[in-house]
Each structure stands twice: as C-alpha cells, then as structure tokens.
Amino acid sequence: MNTLGYAILSVLGRKPCSGYQLATHLEVLWPAKHSQIYPLLTKMEQNGLVVFEHVEQTGKPDKKIFSITEKGEESLGTWITGKTADPILRDEFLIKMYSMWMTDENQAKELIHDRIAKLEHKVALRDQKIAKVETEYSISSKHFGRYVLLNRSNLLDKEEISWCHWVLKIMENTNIIHFLLGIISAGTFNKIMQSISFFNEF
Amino acid sequence: MNTLGYAILSVLGRKPCSGYQLATHLEVLWPAKHSQIYPLLTKMEQNGLVVFEHVEQTGKPDKKIFSITEKGEESLGTWITGKTADPILRDEFLIKMYSMWMTDENQAKELIHDRIAKLEHKVALRDQKIAKVETEYSISSKHFGRYVLLNRSNLLDKEEISWCHWVLKIMENTNIIHFLLGIISAGTFNKIMQSISFFNEF
DNA sequence: GTTCTCATGTAATAGGTTACATGATTAC
C-alpha cells in the first residue's frame, strides 16, 4: 500500500469517516483528490484494512462510513515503526524568487506581498481551528495529533512571513546601494553587501 | 511545459549547466531525478527554449552544457507573471505524528528525536553554503535568489526544531497528568490541559 | 440564477520514482 493509504488509516483510527470527509481531513496530513481516495478505499476494503457501512440520507446523497479494522491497525502500526521518508516540498514561489532578481524588482516585491497575504490568511484560519480544539475538546489524546500539527503549520507560516519581510528589507537596502554605485567603489559595495547578511537577526 | 521546465530555465538563466549539474541545483527549487531531467531537456531543446554544446572530457564522461535561449527567457518571463500555485508538502512524519498518540509514547519521542537530528544536520550543511555565498560571491544579484532561499529553509527548519522541543515538553507534562489522574478530577484535568496551550511561548 | 456543500464514482493524462544499462576515476 502507498503513503496515502496509511494517511487514510491514521484518520480512520481517530474516527470513522466517509470518503468525502476524509478528503478534508487529509489536507493537513497528505493532500489528495477524491478521485484518488475513492478507488483506494475500495481496494483497502477488499484487503480487509477497512470496513464500511452504507448510510442512507434524505436531502443529501447516501454515503459510506469507513472504519479501520484490527488488520488495518496492525498494518498502520508496523508502517509507523518503519523508516520515514524525507519530506518533499514543491513550491512554485521558490522558483520565482530564485530568478526574479534578474527581471523586475517591483514584480518581485508584489510576489512577496502576495505570499505574505496568503500566509496570513492561512494562519488566521488555523488560529480559529486551534482555538476550537482548545475550548471544545480540551486536547484529549484523540485530538493531540491534530492540535500539534496545526500549531506546527502556524509556527512555520509565521516564520515565513518574517522571512518575507526580511527579504523586502534587503531589497530596499540594495536599491540604495544601486543608487550610490556611481559614487562608491566596488570594494565598498561588497563590504556593504556582506553586512546585509547580519540582517538575519531581524 | 510543466513546472520542472521553468525550474530548469531559472537555473540556466543564472549559468549554463549540464543535466547532471542541474539535478543538484534543482534540489532547493524543485527536486527531480535525472530520469526526469534528461528527457525534458531534449524536449526543451527541440522547442528552442535551450541550446546545448557538446563538451568532451578526459577521465570523465563527456557532457552536454545547456544554455537558455532568448525564447526560453521570454517563456520564463511570462510564466513568472502568471499566477502561482499553492505549495504542496508531502511529509510522512506528519502522518506518524498524527496517529502516534494512540500507540506508543516512547516511540513517538524517538520519532521526534530523529526528526530533530535530521533537521539539525540539514541546517548545519546549509549554514556552510550560506557562509560560502557570503564570503565568495559577496551576494551579487546572480546569487541573491539562492542566498535568500537557503536562509528561508534554515529559518523554517530551526523553527521546526523549536516546535519539536515544544511537543516533547507537552508530552512530559501529560505524563505527569496521566500519573495524577487517579487523584485529580476530570474538570481539573481539562483545565490543566488547556493551560498547556500557553506553552506556545516556549 | 449561480455558486457552495454534500456525495460517489470512472477515464484519461501528466508527473514522478525505481530499475535497468554502462563505465572510468578517485577517495577511504
């Protein structure tokens, strides 16, 4: 079975879910589209890792509620003890940041501002979810996993926002230096450029 | 063309590279195996986005040095101005963290300690690279992109290390609470659990 | 009236990994 399968088992280990619900819960763990989830659930059911119950609904379409089996729990348990693959991040923003210095500086600034806005939006949404877990569930062991992961994402996003501001600051400084380039020497220029790295403490 | 293609153009925009060199430079931007890079380079060459020069070597295998063309630069330029897709992170560690509370707590601690070790290793390697850019290249505009991205990764990894320690602290505290559970009431338990969230400041 | 949520599924395609293939040089 693939990683998505174990992510599904992890969610079902906390509470039984429909495929539709799984899609939303998996967002934090291992994002997947429904077209990938439904066929995999069928396959996992055939292998005895999960079972489902047909639930009829009025006004809404019927649904299948999946639960983890003992075999599924065992399977998840052995997978967890195995070695963990390195994380993979694919982010177009990084590519654009890499090459934008050679094109337009104003465009680069706009890109960073957009990034900050998106990150702040995500942080605000997650803050609500964190608050909800803290008040409603009072962090019982079943909600611990989700709680710490939400906090992790927010800490990292906040750190990236700081980094964005740091980059913007560097850009402003280099502008001044470019302006002064006609006056100061190349050696002085390099020294100033090096000193910029001390902005790390920002 | 796909995102990998634009990542390749970004690297080639800085300096001409062989497919082999590209594989290492792409690690920071958009990780890819050589089996994906080589066929794409051939395709991009056929479309006039890159050109290559055959370089014979002694002792080492011959290589193809690829450069970006004007058409390639234009193509990259229009892509950069287009909208940026949301980042995608796939990290098995998150799945394990999510469901580990229900299994073994010692195993969970081991997982976190392993993560800390790996992150610290990555940070140390990147610190060297950052130092190299600062001293050797004095952050000229061509190295700016790489320089800020290296700093970004290190800031985020350091933040994740802090988060790991925070989680370990919570786990130790819950141990004490579990121990006291026979003595204190459920209401008191919940209040203590909620107060744990204030460890965020850690 | 158009979009959002609920709810499930399949088919086609694109993207990415693993394995197969070769081979000299250098470093431990």
Place this chain on the structure above:
DNA sequence: GTAATCATGTAACCTATTACATGAGAAC
C-alpha cells in the same frame, strides 16, 4: 575492495491531477 562522483540515457511502474458524469438542497 567498496563506495562515491561524474555523466547520460531508456523502460516500466506508481502516483496524482484534470476532466467527465450525476444530482438535490441551501444560501446569496
């Protein structure tokens, strides 16, 4: 002697996205 680096390529396979398909109720 065994692993790592340099260097390029193909084939088979797995993973993931987009598009096709259906349909009712609620909200704006």
